[in-house]
Amino acid sequence: MQQEVERYRKPTRVLHWVHTSAFIILFLTGLILFIPPLAILAQDSWTRLLHRIAAVVFVGGPLIYMLMNWKAAWKGVKEAFTWGAEDIGWLQAAPRYYFLCDEGAMPPQPHMNTGQKLWWLMVVVFSVLFFISGFIMWPLKTVAPSALLQWMAFIHDVAFIATGTMFFVHIYLSVIHPLMRPLHTGAWSSMARGKVSAEYAKSHHSKWYEEISKAP
Amino acid sequence: MAEKAILFDSTKCMACRACQVACKQWNELNGEKTSNRGSYENPPDLGGTTWVKIGFREVERQGNVTWLFVRRACMHCTDAGCVRVCPNGTLFHNEWGAVAYNKDTCTGCGYCVEGCPFSVPGLDGNRVTGIGKMGKCSFCTTPGLDRIAQGWAPACVKTCPSEALQYGDRDKLVAEGKQRVAALKAKGYSNAYLYGDKELQGLHVLYVLDDSPRVYGLPVNPRIPAATLAWQNVIQPLGWALGGLTIIGLGLNYLVAREAKLTRELPGKKEE
Numbered sequence: 001m002q003q004e005v006e007r008y009r010k011p012t013r014v015l016h017w018v019h020t021s022a023f024i025i026l027f028l029t030g031l032i033l034f035i036p037p038l039a040i041l042a043q044d045s046w047t048r049l050l051h052r053i054a055a056v057v058f059v060g061g062p063l064i065y066m067l068m069n070w071k072a073a074w075k076g077v078k079e080a081f082t083w084g085a086e087d088i089g090w091l092q093a094a095p096r097y098y099f100l101c102d103e104g105a106m107p108p109q110p111h112m113n114t115g116q117k118l119w120w121l122m123v124v125v126f127s128v129l130f131f132i133s134g135f136i137m138w139p140l141k142t143v144a145p146s147a148l149l150q151w152m153a154f155i156h157d158v159a160f161i162a163t164g165t166m167f168f169v170h171i172y173l174s175v176i177h178p179l180m181r182p183l184h185t186g187a188w189s190s191m192a193r194g195k196v197s198a199e200y201a202k203s204h205h206s207k208w209y210e211e212i213s214k215a216p
Numbered sequence: 217m218a219e220k221a222i223l224f225d226s227t228k229c230m231a232c233r234a235c236q237v238a239c240k241q242w243n244e245l246n247g248e249k250t251s252n253r254g255s256y257e258n259p260p261d262l263g264g265t266t267w268v269k270i271g272f273r274e275v276e277r278q279g280n281v282t283w284l285f286v287r288r289a290c291m292h293c294t295d296a297g298c299v300r301v302c303p304n305g306t307l308f309h310n311e312w313g314a315v316a317y318n319k320d321t322c323t324g325c326g327y328c329v330e331g332c333p334f335s336v337p338g339l340d341g342n343r344v345t346g347i348g349k350m351g352k353c354s355f356c357t358t359p360g361l362d363r364i365a366q367g368w369a370p371a372c373v374k375t376c377p378s379e380a381l382q383y384g385d386r387d388k389l390v391a392e393g394k395q396r397v398a399a400l401k402a403k404g405y406s407n408a409y410l411y412g413d414k415e416l417q418g419l420h421v422l423y424v425l426d427d428s429p430r431v432y433g434l435p436v437n438p439r440i441p442a443a444t445l446a447w448q449n450v451i452q453p454l455g456w457a458l459g460g461l462t463i464i465g466l467g468l469n470y471l472v473a474r475e476a477k478l479t480r481e482l483p484g485k486k487e488e
Contacts, residue, residue, distance in 0.1 A: 036303070045323055045345075
């Protein structure tokens, strides 16, 4: 039995999958409006109802998490907004790493590498944008001026395009990219079971591994 | 097919509101319970089940109060904001040039309500669940209640006792409207105007006005807002382009990276 380290605690993993499930429902019920031939599926408003139920989960899930794990939430949000010179190192190495599978090109990474952080930052920022624009278009629909509602729809759409496309990139880089196979080694393992092998932590997040090794 | 239109002559309207009744009756729309708001104008606004109403306006002219009556209903614009924002083609231009819609496919999103420069479409439904349907004047072309296909005038026109409403080919009515405006100008109504001739590339409801549109509460030179144009012109194509490029890019990356990983693994194993 090889040594393993904990990467994500259970509440974090539950939040990840709850948020993901809500996002997928929101994504699909929104996507059909972008495909006019399929948009016929939206008739009689049932996708709107589904979208709203999922929206409550999408917003409520993180809120409950923040109330119950405010320390971890604060740490996570801080991580999303902590950027430095070392992130440039990742960006420079990324093409060699992801296209040529040159793992030696990548400088040592902390708990989250720059790519993960980029997506995590997008999740934080666009979730807030989705919430604000969605809130105005739902409970405030009858009182908000038309022009405001139209711009909120615009923001909702831009956020949809940004997160919708990056969602594919996220799935791809987590579980499909050749370096991410076999699944039990890295990203999938950390989000499904919460643990990764010490070997993986050392090679992919060496700065983080040093930190947790030092801690008692 | 020749484009059809309705011509409303404000100088002939006597605000009997027979058009409101005929519209409700023909199109099988329920009445609303309203309360007295100190005006003969009723109901208060257009909505999902009120497709036409006469507005009562009290305007001062040379020290006297003049009572002006103005028809409010869908203008059936050629450049229609509602058609531009409708996500699934529920709203469309029919063969007569009017803006018709398919009530069955309406999702109740309300984008048309926000995209209409005349604030015409109404949304009836549940605000919490979002389940609802849009309603507006269909130019009497609702399937099963289609008067136009029968060669009949719309219900409001048919019933109008003072002939303030006329129905016919659009180009003929534009000519007729111009004549009436010229006659009004000759009588001293120097601001007389034919509204709908040029607005939004031509409305299919024309207004003979004895004063400027502003006096009648009509938007002068109505425009489609940028946010309305963005949906079909920017957002939809942008979404498709970025989504498509991303998936193609990821596919290419997969092919390149898989090849690279395979070639790396072979000599790598020997070194160990």
